[in-house]
Each structure stands twice: as structure tokens, then as C-alpha cells.
């Protein structure tokens with residue numbers, strides 16, 4: 001869906017993006033991660049031509065974006081940034097309607113779309129559509145930012161630290177909403193984040209950047225289990241890499257569901273919980289095994305401490 005082919009961008013002496021080749025298939029989410037200054041935001045801005053590449057090509061659905069008028073390109077790509085950038089004197093509904101209005105959709109279609117999107121991001125239209133941005137919390141404004149970016153049915157959503165400014169519990173709520181939205185709409189998402197847990201929570205793949213170069217791509221479990229270099233291992237926690245790996249794997253990936261399960265006391269842990277949560281429970285409860293229940297079939301299983309340390 002989006003393909004970067006040997007893309008480079010310099011700012012004076014700084015090589016911000018250095019011969020990056022990356023494929024983001026349709027309907028997937030790719031999290032751009034890496035240390036500060038590694039070129040994540042620059043790569044995102046090259047994708048919607050807020051910046052122009054010095055070398056290489058960027059293809060969207062096989063079309064070189066250099067051949068598309070920037071305005072048309074940006075309508076096809078929603079863009080969400082940390083500071084949200086809502087228009088303060090416009091209502092929530094008008095903010096969300098920005099792109100459909102530019103596209104000349106009929107008023108009824110815009111109204112329906114705005115209501116649908118506000119519901120999707122958990123801000124029912126009846127109680128939120130007529131408010132102004134400063135009448136919303138930071139987290140609610142970010143939800144409006146996501147709704148606005150989705151309004152024109154973009155094929156691609158570019159998100160630069162979209163949830164950077166909200167507190168951790170609200171952040172988790174927004175991440176869960178984004179994951180649901182992505183599953184429901186099949187939008188291709190390229191997301192910049194500093195937060196490894198956010199990237200893991202949102203699923204998809206990692207693209208790890210360092211000093212403008214792409215060091216590794218893969219699922220969180222792959223990258224954390226087999227970091228391609230010292231820099232990647234350092235980025236994912238250095239000596240704590242092993243603990244971070246537990247965040248990227250689920251109980252269901254390691255538990256034994258072969259019948260009959262041994263009798264294990266305690267409340268079962270969900271197969272979808274992370275191994276980190278399982279370890280936390282084992283430590284808190286002073287036990288080396290936990291009963292597991294797999295949904296939706298209800299199959300019981302067991303997870304032992306030894307399952308956590310298996311390679």
C-alpha cells in the first residue's frame with residue numbers, strides 16, 4: 001500500500017532519512033520507533049509531501065506520490081499530530097467535517113459521517129458534536145483529531161505521536177479505540193511513537209530507525225526476540241529487553257491447553273493477557289503457575305513460570 005524505495009532526506013549536514021526501504025501492506029499498522037532524532041517524523045512527512053525526498057521514491061498503491069498534486073495526496077491520507085490542531089472556533093462537528101466539506105459531499109452525507117465517526121471514537125454526537133475544542137479534555141480532543149483524520153475515508157492514516165499528550169489510562173483507552181477502528185475500517189496506518197508499549201499494544205509491525213537508517217522490521221515478538229543489532233537491543237531496553245519481550249507475547253502463545261489440565265488454584269488469567277501481566281500475577285500471588293481460560297471456547301489450560309522463559 002505504501003512503499004518507500006531507498007528514500008533519503010537531508011537537512012544541511014544532517015542525514016535525517018538515509019536510504020530507507022519499507023513496505024506497509026494495505027490494512028496493516030506499522031509503528032515507526034527509534035531514538036529521538038532518528039528520522040521518524042521526517043519519514044512520515046515525506047509520505048504526505050509536507051517534505052520532499054532528496055532521493056528515492058514513495059509509492060501509494062503503486063503510484064509515485066511525486067506525480068500526485070499534494071492537496072489530492074493529503075486528502076487520501078489522514079494526518080494526526082500530537083498537538084491535535086483542531087480549529088478552535090469551529091464546533092467538533094465542523095472540525096470533523098473538514099475534509100468531506102472540501103470534497104464537496106452533500107450535507108446529509110457529511111452529517112451522517114460525522115455522527116458515525118464520533119460514535120466510533122467514543123464521543124456520541126448528541127452530546128459532543130456542538131461543543132468547541134476548549135470544552136473538551138485533551139484526550140477527547142485527540143479522539144476528535146482521529147475522527148477528523150478518518151472523515152474523508154482516507155486509505156492511509158499518518159499519526160505522529162497521536163496520544164503523546166494524554167495520561168496513561170486515557171492513552172490506553174485511545175489505543176484500544178484505534179485498534180478497533182483499524183480492524184473495522186481496514187485503514188493502513190503509519191504511526192510514530194516513542195512508547196514501545198503503545199507500539200506493542202497496537203499490534204502490527206515495528207520499523208526501527210536509528211540515525212536515519214532503517215535497522216529492522218518485524219512483529220514486536222520477532223524484533224524483541226531477535227534484535228538485529230546492538231542499537232535495536234538497546235532501544236528495546238538493553239538489560240531489560242527480556243522483560244519487554246514479555247509485553248509482546250500473549251498467555252495463549254505459551255499456555256498448555258492439552259486436556260486434561262492439571263488442577264491449578266486461583267482465578268484464571270485470560271489467554272489474551274500479556275506474559276508481563278501473567279508474571280506480575282505470579283509474583284503478586286507467590287506462585288509459579290496460573291490457570292488459563294481461552295475465549296471464546298472456554299478451553300482451560302495452564303501457564304507455568306517455565307513457559308515464560310522458554311526461548
Ligand SMILES: Nc1ncnc2c1ncn2[C@@H]1O[C@H](COP(=O)(O)OP(=O)(O)OP(=O)(O)O)[C@@H](O)[C@H]1O
Pocket residue numbers: 011014015016034035036037038039040041042043194
Ligand atoms: N526542518 C528541519 N530542519 C533541519 N533539521 C531538521 C528538520 N526536521 C528534522 N531535522 C533533523 O532531522 C533529524 C531527524 O528528525 P526527526 O524529527 O525526523 O526525528 P524523530 O525520530 O521524529 O525525533 P523525535 O523522536 O525527537 O521526534 C534530526 O536530527 C532533526 O534535528
